[in-house]
Amino acid sequence: MGSEEKTTPKMIRGEAGYVLEDVPHLIDYLPDLPTYPNPLQDNPAYSVVKQYFVDIDDTVAQKIVVHKSSPRGMHFRRAGPRQRVYFESDEVHACIVTCGGLCPGLNTVIREIVCGLYDMYGVHKVLGIEGGYKGFYSSNTTNLTPKSVNDIHKRGGTILGTSRGGHDTLKIVDSIEDRGINQVYIIGGDGTQKGASVIFEEIQKRGLKVAVAGIPKTIDNDIAVIDQSFGFDTAVEEAQRAINAAHVEAESVENGIGVVKLMGRYSGFIAMYATLASRDVDCCLIPELPFRLEGKGELLEFIEKRLKENGHMVIVVAEGAGQVLTAESMRSVDHQDASGNKLLLDVGLWLSQKIKDHFTRNKKMHINLKYIDPTYMIRAIPSNASDNIYCTLLAHSAMHGAMAGYTGFTVGPVNGRHAYIPFHRITGVQNKVVITDRMWARLLSSTNQPSFLSSRDVEDAKKEEEPPTQQLLDGEKEKQHQDNPNKKAAAA
Numbered sequence: 001m002g003s004e005e006k007t008t009p010k011m012i013r014g015e016a017g018y019v020l021e022d023v024p025h026l027i028d029y030l031p032d033l034p035t036y037p038n039p040l041q042d043n044p045a046y047s048v049v050k051q052y053f054v055d056i057d058d059t060v061a062q063k064i065v066v067h068k069s070s071p072r073g074m075h076f077r078r079a080g081p082r083q084r085v086y087f088e089s090d091e092v093h094a095c096i097v098t099c100g101g102l103c104p105g106l107n108t109v110i111r112e113i114v115c116g117l118y119d120m121y122g123v124h125k126v127l128g129i130e131g132g133y134k135g136f137y138s139s140n141t142t143n144l145t146p147k148s149v150n151d152i153h154k155r156g157g158t159i160l161g162t163s164r165g166g167h168d169t170l171k172i173v174d175s176i177e178d179r180g181i182n183q184v185y186i187i188g189g190d191g192t193q194k195g196a197s198v199i200f201e202e203i204q205k206r207g208l209k210v211a212v213a214g215i216p217k218t219i220d221n222d223i224a225v226i227d228q229s230f231g232f233d234t235a236v237e238e239a240q241r242a243i244n245a246a247h248v249e250a251e252s253v254e255n256g257i258g259v260v261k262l263m264g265r266y267s268g269f270i271a272m273y274a275t276l277a278s279r280d281v282d283c284c285l286i287p288e289l290p291f292r293l294e295g296k297g298e299l300l301e302f303i304e305k306r307l308k309e310n311g312h313m314v315i316v317v318a319e320g321a322g323q324v325l326t327a328e329s330m331r332s333v334d335h336q337d338a339s340g341n342k343l344l345l346d347v348g349l350w351l352s353q354k355i356k357d358h359f360t361r362n363k364k365m366h367i368n369l370k371y372i373d374p375t376y377m378i379r380a381i382p383s384n385a386s387d388n389i390y391c392t393l394l395a396h397s398a399m400h401g402a403m404a405g406y407t408g409f410t411v412g413p414v415n416g417r418h419a420y421i422p423f424h425r426i427t428g429v430q431n432k433v434v435i436t437d438r439m440w441a442r443l444l445s446s447t448n449q450p451s452f453l454s455s456r457d458v459e460d461a462k463k464e465e466e467p468p469t470q471q472l473l474d475g476e477k478e479k480q481h482q483d484n485p486n487k488k489a490a491a492a
């Protein structure tokens with residue numbers, strides 16, 4: 001691994017409690033770099049746009065629900081094209097890499113970086129690194145041109161390939177240096193962004209004029225600070241097909257139960273949104289929700305009750321739900337993948353078996369259970385229309401930031417406005433569904449399932465929450481925010 005040194009956060013304070021958490025810039029360690037006029041000013045498509053360039057002082061507020069007396073709070077630098085850039089077009093040698101699991105929209109982001117660099121900035125050298133991080137030092141590379149990427153947004157997956165594990169910082173930065181790469185676009189989840197952060201630290205340590213831009217990706221929608229991750233909308237939409245199938249199967253037979261397992265290793269956003277969108281779901285189980293099988297008011301009793309009332313039911317379960325229960329009954333060993341992520345036990349199969357055992361044992365009613373596991377089908381598809389547009393904006397924001405000399409940043413919408421966010425803000429915490437929040441309450445009222453929470457569970461969950469309207473001011477309090485981030489579901 002590379003340098004352990006961490007760049008100190010760039011905090012800029014203003015009036016009335018205004019704080020800007022800025023991202024690094026190449027001139028922080030290469031102060032004499034020359035600048036050039038942005039070639040976009042001569043681009044026929046953009047030159048007519050009034051105020052196309054972002055004002056140097058534009059920032060985006062992290063919190064937009066405020067009180068009269070609230071301090072202005074934390075802000076991020078607004079993404080977008082700047083009047084002056086730090087690279088000449090023919091000087092740029094960019095590369096793109098995709099890491100971690102698949103997600104709808106990966107190819108769109110690749111396409112839009114390539115086409116954007118070509119069309120807007122006149123950059124003609126863009127290299128695709130194949131097979132994730134380890135591709136920097138052990139795989140082939142491919143030259144990317146607008147022609148070679150023209151149709152790729154219509155395909156699922158990533159044309160570059162991806163992988164878990166294999167992040168060797170020194171070898172990666174050696175490869176960047178040897179190839180003369182000076183803009184690195186890294187698309188991936190929390191693990192990938194941690195990797196991007198150490199690559200940036202090493203590049204800075206070596207004093208290289210190389211901009212590192214992260215584009216956050218995760219199907220689970222568990223990346224902090226940003227409004228939503230790309231591909232999530234597509235995944236929720238695709239999940240409807242599985243839920244519909246489960247519903248049709250369940251309502252066509254006597255005491256039919258449809259169980260659908262959806263992705264969500266540590267957070268249940270896909271399951272929660274797919275459930276809310278469908279309205280056919282009777283029960284949604286997510287990693288954040290402690291539930292038990294046996295006992296008064298617990299899951300098996302609820303299933304029995306719902307079957308008696310309706311004659312059928314649909315259960316959506318996120319893959320990370322009930323892992324404690326599953327591990328107990330399967331006496332599991334703790335396995336990890338190449339990136340160090342916990343490998344989960346199949347909660348869908350386990351739950352289906354437990355339900356069948358319960359009804360066989362009790363001989364109260366004969367049930368008909370169908371288990372549907374569309375896990376990979378919801379992420380191995382092309383992105384839908386709204387994700388395609390979103391991916392375009394992410395790619396453009398990353399490209400404008402790198403051209404403007406910003407580095408060590410990731411991009412994403414914060415309250416609807418795209419911003420440059422320091423890596424540590426999204427790698428330090430993972431977003432989770434807050435089960436004492438209004439969004440989960442909406443789900444409970446839609447499914448009419450029990451909360452499965454004891455008063456102790458409610459107290460514990462509330463303790464983890466930040467007071468809803470409190471605006472945090474100084475560094476200490478901001479740290480507290482990172483430990484207890486205000487969850488995105490609450491925003492609605």
Ligand SMILES: Nc1ncnc2c1ncn2[C@@H]1O[C@H](COP(=O)(O)OP(=O)(O)OP(=O)(O)O)[C@@H](O)[C@H]1O
Pocket residue numbers: 099100101102132133134163164165166167188189190191192193194195196198217218219338339341
């Ligand atoms: N702490 C870390 N430091 C450096 N590299 C890391 C770190 N964590 C993960 N990586 C690297 O990032 C890459 C992707 O990580 P991982 O497999 O965890 O997926 P991810 O980016 O979190 O995406 P997702 O979990 O959404 O599929 C891997 O190559 C892994 O080696």
Ligand SMILES: O=P(O)(O)OC[C@H]1O[C@](O)(CO)[C@@H](O)[C@@H]1O
Pocket residue numbers: 100101102189218219220263264265319337
């Ligand atoms: O089988 P793979 O490729 O490791 O990916 C599975 C994991 O990737 C994710 O989609 C994202 O982290 C998880 O929800 C899921 O557990």
Ligand SMILES: [Mg+2]
Pocket residue numbers: 100189190191
């Ligand atoms: Mg991850």
